[in-house]
Amino acid sequence: MSGMPDVTAGETQPAMGDRGLRPWSERTVWVVRILGIASLVGVAATVWLGLWVTPPDRVQGNLVRLVYVHPAVAWIALYVAFGTVGVASVLWLWPRTRSSFFDRLAASAMEIGTVFTGLTLVTGSIWGKPTWGVWWAWDARLTSTALLFVLQLGYLALRRVPSDPESRARRSAVAALVAALDVPIVHFSVLWWRTLHQKATVLTPTLSPKIHGIMAWTLLLGFVAFTLVFFWMLAVRMRSASIEDYLDDEGMDAALEERWAEGSSIAAESEEPAAAPVGTLVGAGMPATVKGGEL
Amino acid sequence: MPTMTTEPSVWRDAWVVSAKDLRIEMRSRVVMNQVLPFGLLVLVLFALALGPGRQTLIGAAPGLFWVAVLFSSVLAVQRSFSLESSDGARDGLRLAGLDPAGVFLGKAGAVAAQLGALEVVLGAGVVVLYGADVRSLLGLVAACLVATVGLAAAGTIYGALAAGLRVRETLLPFLLLPVVAPVLLAGTRAWQAALGSPPGAAGGASTGGGDPWMGVLVVFALVYVSLGVLLYGYLEEAA
Structure with missing residues (x-):
């Protein structure tokens, strides 16, 4: 979708330029469809490898199978989704690239990211109960993730406040950037505090995975599969967001x-x-x- | 927005806005007469909740102090923006040709000054009510100064974000408090070191003394002051 060339007018006139509904091109439809199929196949393969093919761990037993889900979900929540929201918000704020496309992109990525943050907390909690003996520990990383979840809910609450689309986009972009600064704190908190939480397994500084063979491949596949799921959901969510915008306009007319x-x-x-x-x-x-x- | 303004005038604008907010406070005494007693009330309520045991209260004092400061800062920020909610004062401020960065620094400065006064009284309250003894006054004051800058900056950003919305009273604490959580964490640890209170259930976190936590406070303040300077113009336009 094209950006609006004239942005100085944005101050007096709301940016309405590209709010009309355009059908997806034949190619886009196919790309999204292939993305959907690939992500479903990826998740199915992860489930199959994770539950049946890979062996149980010597120490953790069958619990180790959560490793194929939890880090991948957290990766989407903390880095992919939040990264998308941050980039989209900056692009919206930068006058030369301002377009309602980036507002929809940020909003959709944040919605999906919030779901993934919720899943991160839930899967982590399920894993924590048998290994640490508690559902919740006041570990640094858990706490920061919980805070992040609240920040994301705040962003979504801010978006739900009735307001005209232009100023909603403006507020949301600023709120997203301010909240995005929490993500590095989440990451570095592992180093700042002494923590119960396991250190990174795959993304270690030397990039030498500490687990091997089929388990490493399943873990990697999980990351790829969940990333595909994220982008597929993002495409579909943005489509419905643009239809919502269009219906708002139509309703007004x-x-x-x-x-x-x-x-x-x-x-x-x-x-x-x-x-x-x-x-x-x-x-x-x-x-x-x-x-x-x-x- | 035309960029005719030069650097000195950002500071002049900041001073003008700050002086305006503080003058209103001098005449209305809303923060002094309502927010400050509220902060003290929070300290008393904590004592009621935790029981009169001296050891418990002294151990919890640093954290309770910062929670009281955080709650009060929400009110101070709300007050700072409700000053401009009526009679189109917000538009007036925008039309006055002030640099947005100056307006941000001015409002944040006024909030910081009020929070500073509040912290002095609350700090005395912690010493008197909970019987905490001060080991390093310098440590307490340094942590307060840096934390207050960060709190006021983050508060002013979110205050502007929520200003003009009909649901701002409920939205502001929800948005602001999770963001300033690092201030609570770092401020508490810095105060634990300066008050000489036992680290409590914090475990081995106090290995490095108060210094890394001062670092967190400084980074927080720098990040949010620069964000405010950069982004405040956008927020003024969103109203």
């Missing part, structure tokens, strides 16, 4: 037209007993004045 029609029919009725030509004249004149006043 329809309401306006209804009012004009009402006005002209009332005018026509009241003038009915008199000469007909006068009635039509007033009827025709009404919408123009209403239109001028409303817009």
